[in-house]
Amino acid sequence: MALLEVRNLSVDYLTDDGTALHAVEDVSFSLEQARSLGLVGESGCGKTTTMLGMLRLLPAEGRIVSGEVRYRSLQNAHSPRLGGVPREVDLLRLSEREMRKYRWNRIAIVFQGAMNALNPVRRVGDQIAEPIMLHGAVDRTTASERVVELLELVGITPEMARQYPHQYSGGMRQRAMTAMALACSPDILIADEPTTALDVMIQAQILDLFQHLQEQLGLSIILVTHDLGVVAEICDDVLVMYGGRTAEYASVDTIYNEPLHPYTQRLMEAFPDIDSPALKTSLASIPGYPPPLDALPAGCRFEPRCYCKSDICAVESPPLLAVKPGHYVACHQVRD
Amino acid sequence: MEQKVRRDEIILQVSNLRTLFPVSRGVVGTLLFNPRRHVHAVDGVSFSVAKGEILGLVGESGSGKTTTALNVLGLVEPTEGEILFNDQSVPALTHSRERLGLRRQMQIIFQDPYESLNPRQTVFATVAEPLEVHRLVKSREEKVERVKAALNAAGLKPPETFFDRYPQELSGGQRQRVVIAGALVLNPQLLVADEPVSMLDVSIRADILNLLHQLREERGITILYITHDLATAAYFTDRVAVMYLGRIVEIGPTKTVLSDPRHPYTQALLSVIPVPNPRRRRKRMILTGEIPNPIDLPSGCRFHPRCPAASDQCSQTEPQLQSVGANHRVACLSV
Amino acid sequence: MEQFKEIWRTFRRRPMGIVGGLTLLSVVFVAIFAPWLAPYDPDEKIDVEPGDLLAPPDAGHLLGRDDAGKDVLSQLIYGARVSLTVGFVASFMSMFIGTTVGLVAGYYGGRIGNALMRLVDFLMVIPDLPLMLVIISLWGRGLWKIILVIGLLGWTYTARLVRSQVLSIKERQFILRARAIGAGSPRIIARHIFPQVLPIILAEAVLSISGAIIAESSLSFLGLGDPTLISWGMMLNFAFERAISRMAWWFLLPPGFAIIWVSLGLVLMGSTLEEIVNPRLKSHHLFDARRMVALVAGESANQRVNE
Numbered sequence: 001m002a003l004l005e006v007r008n009l010s011v012d013y014l015t016d017d018g019t020a021l022h023a024v025e026d027v028s029f030s031l032e033q034a035r036s037l038g039l040v041g042e043s044g045c046g047k048t049t050t051m052l053g054m055l056r057l058l059p060a061e062g063r064i065v066s067g068e069v070r071y072r073s074l075q076n077a078h079s080p081r082l083g084g085v086p087r088e089v090d091l092l093r094l095s096e097r098e099m100r101k102y103r104w105n106r107i108a109i110v111f112q113g114a115m116n117a118l119n120p121v122r123r124v125g126d127q128i129a130e131p132i133m134l135h136g137a138v139d140r141t142t143a144s145e146r147v148v149e150l151l152e153l154v155g156i157t158p159e160m161a162r163q164y165p166h167q168y169s170g171g172m173r174q175r176a177m178t179a180m181a182l183a184c185s186p187d188i189l190i191a192d193e194p195t196t197a198l199d200v201m202i203q204a205q206i207l208d209l210f211q212h213l214q215e216q217l218g219l220s221i222i223l224v225t226h227d228l229g230v231v232a233e234i235c236d237d238v239l240v241m242y243g244g245r246t247a248e249y250a251s252v253d254t255i256y257n258e259p260l261h262p263y264t265q266r267l268m269e270a271f272p273d274i275d276s277p278a279l280k281t282s283l284a285s286i287p288g289y290p291p292p293l294d295a296l297p298a299g300c301r302f303e304p305r306c307y308c309k310s311d312i313c314a315v316e317s318p319p320l321l322a323v324k325p326g327h328y329v330a331c332h333q334v335r336d
Numbered sequence: 337m338e339q340k341v342r343r344d345e346i347i348l349q350v351s352n353l354r355t356l357f358p359v360s361r362g363v364v365g366t367l368l369f370n371p372r373r374h375v376h377a378v379d380g381v382s383f384s385v386a387k388g389e390i391l392g393l394v395g396e397s398g399s400g401k402t403t404t405a406l407n408v409l410g411l412v413e414p415t416e417g418e419i420l421f422n423d424q425s426v427p428a429l430t431h432s433r434e435r436l437g438l439r440r441q442m443q444i445i446f447q448d449p450y451e452s453l454n455p456r457q458t459v460f461a462t463v464a465e466p467l468e469v470h471r472l473v474k475s476r477e478e479k480v481e482r483v484k485a486a487l488n489a490a491g492l493k494p495p496e497t498f499f500d501r502y503p504q505e506l507s508g509g510q511r512q513r514v515v516i517a518g519a520l521v522l523n524p525q526l527l528v529a530d531e532p533v534s535m536l537d538v539s540i541r542a543d544i545l546n547l548l549h550q551l552r553e554e555r556g557i558t559i560l561y562i563t564h565d566l567a568t569a570a571y572f573t574d575r576v577a578v579m580y581l582g583r584i585v586e587i588g589p590t591k592t593v594l595s596d597p598r599h600p601y602t603q604a605l606l607s608v609i610p611v612p613n614p615r616r617r618r619k620r621m622i623l624t625g626e627i628p629n630p631i632d633l634p635s636g637c638r639f640h641p642r643c644p645a646a647s648d649q650c651s652q653t654e655p656q657l658q659s660v661g662a663n664h665r666v667a668c669l670s671v
Numbered sequence: 672m673e674q675f676k677e678i679w680r681t682f683r684r685r686p687m688g689i690v691g692g693l694t695l696l697s698v699v700f701v702a703i704f705a706p707w708l709a710p711y712d713p714d715e716k717i718d719v720e721p722g723d724l725l726a727p728p729d730a731g732h733l734l735g736r737d738d739a740g741k742d743v744l745s746q747l748i749y750g751a752r753v754s755l756t757v758g759f760v761a762s763f764m765s766m767f768i769g770t771t772v773g774l775v776a777g778y779y780g781g782r783i784g785n786a787l788m789r790l791v792d793f794l795m796v797i798p799d800l801p802l803m804l805v806i807i808s809l810w811g812r813g814l815w816k817i818i819l820v821i822g823l824l825g826w827t828y829t830a831r832l833v834r835s836q837v838l839s840i841k842e843r844q845f846i847l848r849a850r851a852i853g854a855g856s857p858r859i860i861a862r863h864i865f866p867q868v869l870p871i872i873l874a875e876a877v878l879s880i881s882g883a884i885i886a887e888s889s890l891s892f893l894g895l896g897d898p899t900l901i902s903w904g905m906m907l908n909f910a911f912e913r914a915i916s917r918m919a920w921w922f923l924l925p926p927g928f929a930i931i932w933v934s935l936g937l938v939l940m941g942s943t944l945e946e947i948v949n950p951r952l953k954s955h956h957l958f959d960a961r962r963m964v965a966l967v968a969g970e971s972a973n974q975r976v977n978e
Contacts, residue, residue, distance in 0.1 A: 042537040199396035204608035229610025252614045272567035283542030439853030451844040456866045466852045
């Protein structure tokens, strides 16, 4: 079994008047150790909701409707409190208390815009030490040593631990949040849009850092983003979401070079490629807009904007099928 | 589209532009007569734009690209230097009527489609406002006609259905088109587009950029395109100027600069642009450190602390733009 | 219009606010329909007998009679008119001055702004009521004098509020766009800044009206009200001077109760109004599940900012 296996996860949001908005429907993927997955999609596709659902961090209106999130734990030296944890578990079936043992300890998340979530009146070092002491029942000295270790890991000079967040630049804050996420040596790191609001060069530094962490720590990474370029740089597998469902799921090479889902194909064409010899071809765009949650199409979610549809597309939602081992597509037009 | 820049076709000429913003010294600092420090937002920028050309100003934060644009538009006063629009000096226009005349010719599109529209104004009111300010219409019918034409040109069809909508009811792409319509309604000669697509979904960006391109083709509008994203600049601009810490480090036809970058910063930027193809993961020249504070600038060449090709000379002398090819200039001592 | 819809939505979520609103509206209703509601005309000359003076409530006079034999209930009803007139007019005056000062100080800033704000500080430091007392004592009594005094001293809070709002609105991008189009300052203030400040002003207006009513009542109670008009404060004044020794509670309690009724309405509306007045409370959208979905799902393009 892989390190993490999500099967048929569905999440709804309930509105004031009781109607359920299907934010995420039937999403499945698996993550191996030391591999990274890119969760790609545009506004409203449900990628962040999927992650929040997985970690049971949904807001009050959110409901996990169905699915499994099977997690297989590895050995962990830094969290002695976890002794006695079962080998394989479904995170969705745990009680909140038990779930807390996994959150941050095993699976950590760096939220979108996290770099603005640092407490401005506490030193950065203290903030990183907090989860360490909380989860590991260690004393201050041990925690401080660990903080130094973590800062070096993410490329911040240890003296900066005594500084306050406003003295850090945007890129450094992102690194500090990453350090905080790594505090308990998790197996999996989820990064939600880690490079937006950062300069291009700093983006490259952060991605480099992630790759480095993956190699050095054997860390598995789930990168949630709308930026196809970022995903191409560091991800091994890609899951393309649209309208709350999976459109295509395959290795990064396949997605970029042999995409089969019309949405994936058009998305690739819409993304500027600076190396492309035909530099002056105008960029493709997809007409229309992503479907609003309260007015989802009856059939395939992408059908209203698709250029190669047939009658069945508007009526029936296509199932996710394997066209080749490891290459899944949800499209009626793609049948092998 | 490669264009030779002919003297008589130049619509905008910026010369030795410097814009410094004073940094507050605080009460204690003032009492102690501490020396005044400044943010060197724009520090010696010169370039010219031909009529109908699309020039890209590319840079990261602190590069001064947005401040340069605001200077050109006359929304921020320069500390030094000259800005000539149609041979008229922009900073010298102090009289409000002259300023108004200038505003008609130059318009701006902002980055954030959620913030650049008044949430309490309908689409019609927003697009009609420039007409009212400049008193260009005499009757309601005329106003409606011009607003319709502008919305049409911006791709919002049918235009009447948008008249009474509020910005909150529209998507990001639609809002941006409203902003564009508002800019077009005056038939300006110059359009400054400050990151017009960076907050939009990837699949919609091309639409907006293609629209701007079309406007250049059909109306001959000159466009100053400001962005941090070299990749979209590659698709969109005729010429590109790469800026770093308030100065232009390289400028030339886009194809040339991208295929033959001469300045180490340009080279680094190009190398780290994510390529959407894993088979072409190339060697990235990732610069260490961050962009220095525009208040305390490095001596000599501003880039030298991070430059992989820096020599001793670089920390002492500030390089000027020199020609290295047809219309291609670079500010680097190693060239 | 959009801002009214917003205000209405906020009220719908807060039943206490609606109760407060109805309370205040009932007073307005009584004041408007006074001639039809009051059983007697307080100005009418009536023949009184000694037994009528400070007569307790009976069938003909539900709240009894005052020390001159006049019906208390009618006076109470007509008194609402005076209180509300003073309330609305004085409040309008102070809102107008406060808003103008706030807009000018906030938008133009600089020396004008500073000077205005120092004036505001100065006036805020002086306690309102004692100052009003002094002025009225020196100037003389009269309805319009009272209105002027309350109106001309009560604008400072509004000015502060409006100014701070203007300072933050001024930085928003659609203001820059308005400047880029060529709009001049008056237009920007009127078309772009004022509409944004309007909900706050409206919410503040209700609070201000109630405050003015109470100020008038206080002045009248202390004997500085307009002697020719009956207001609740005046009634209290007379009651305290003349009725208290006779335990004529029907003369004493009703005006006091009326003032409390107004204050109650104010307090109940208070927190709801605060929500409207404080834009930060509102902008959380935590009450609106749909917007929460967009926010938490993080899918709105708001998130991608560079620089």
